[in-house]
Amino acid sequence: MARDPVRVLVTxxxxxxxxxxxxxxxxxVMLGPxxxxxxxxxxxxxxxxALNGVKMELVDAAFPLLKGVVATTDVVEACTGVNIAxxxxxxxxxxxxxxxDVMTKNVSIYKSQASALEKHAAANCKVLVVANPANTNALILKEFAPSIPEKNISCLTRLDHNRALGQISERLSVQVSDYPDANHATVTTPAGDKPARELVADDEWWGLHHDCSATGAAIIKARKLSSALSAASSACDHIRDWGTWVSMGVYSDGSYNVPAGLIYSFPVTCKNGEWSIVQGLPIDEFSRKKMDATAEELAEEKALAYSCLA
Structure with a gap:
């Protein structure tokens, strides 16, 4: 039986x-074949x-799954009936x-788009925020789209998750599919499953690669443009996997001593379109310091964004 089309908004x-x-x-790639x-x-x-040009290319490509294209500069038209944003x-x-100044601009954008989603999106719409500062943009969107459940609003941290997987696979000459994540990874070897931290006993390397933003900077230097392809692919992964263990920027409930009320990247499992934070993972001292510094930065950013609403 043919499925009804899903309306997907891309801003x-x-x-x-x-x-x-x-x-x-x-x-x-995002929702399946x-x-x-x-x-x-x-x-x-x-x-x-340029937007109309993108639409013309989509028509040219004759994608069998594509049942219609709305290309618009009107936020209400764009948000009407969408199931995924x-x-x-x-x-x-x-x-x-x-x-x-940057925060003021983004607060204005996300207030407007959130209000349109609140009034015109389909019930149970799921929202993924990609644009930086993604965590805080997602928080502003949540404030102005109160009828969208907080469980349905997330931001993209899957790109850094994927980058970590790629870097470890390259270092160990294994396939990305052979392990689930960086700090709690087990790598499939001929001798059985081994912890990644045991196979790469190099704290300096782990410290250098814990912050994947360096990869983004390297891509910009090489391409003279940002990492659009990997970001787009990660966005598809994020929505598609929304039962695997993945990273998602979601609304904090206080897990791992992350202050409640922030949009923060957690390890989550997804089932039937719902995510749950993975609990009870051991956190080493290095990671704890990084997590606390991130939470502090996000709390400052939240305060700055809310001051722009005044």
């Missing part, structure tokens, strides 16, 4: 990540011509801009 669709993401969705989709693409008026659009920090 910032004419940008680099959007351009990489929409064909993946149309091809079934049997799920028809209708793409809703939103961008700002100056990008209208991937929020790629945001205001990037430019040279000479203060942090609060």
């Amino acid at each position: 910032g669709a004419a940008g680099q990540i959007g351009y990489a993401l929409v064909p993946m969705i149309a091809r079934g 049997d799920q028809p989709v209708i793409l809703h693409m939103l961008d700002i008026p100056p990008a209208a011509e 991937v929020m790629v659009g945001g205001f990037p920090r430019k040279e000479g801009m203060e942090r609060k």
Whole structure:
């Protein structure tokens, strides 16, 4: 029996990540090879011509799963009836801009888009925020879309998760599929499953690769552009896996002593479209310090964002 199409919104669709993401969705990478989709693409008026070009390419490609395309600069039209929203659009920090200036711009964007989703999206819409600062943008969206359950709002940390997997697989010459995550990884070897930290007994290497942002900077240096392809692929992974153990930026309930009320990256398992935080993992001193520093930074960012609402 044919399935009804799922309406998927991509904001910032004419940008680099959007351009990489929409064909993946149309091809079934995000929702599977049997799920028809209708793409809703939103961008700002100056990008209208480029957005129409993306639509023309989607039509040219004749994706069998793609049952319709809405390309618009109107936020209400874009949000109407959507089941999944991937929020790629945001205001990037430019040279000479203060942090609060960037936050003010993004608060305005996410307040407007959240309000439109609140009024016009389908019931039980799931939202993934990609645009940085993703954690805080997701928090602002939650504030202005109160009828969307907090369990349905998350931000993208799967890119760093995937980068960690890739770096470990490269270091150990194993397949990414041979282990689930970095710090609690077991790697399948001819002698059986071994802890990754035992196979790479190099604390300096782990410390250097714990922060995957360096990979993003290296890609920008090599391409002269940001990592659009891997970000788009990670967004598809995030939605598709929303029973595996993955990383998602979700609303904190106080687990692992992370202050409640922040959007924070946790290890989660997903089943039937619902995520649950994995509990009881041991946290070493190095990771604890990194986690606390991240929580402190996010709390400061939250305070700054809320001050922009005043």
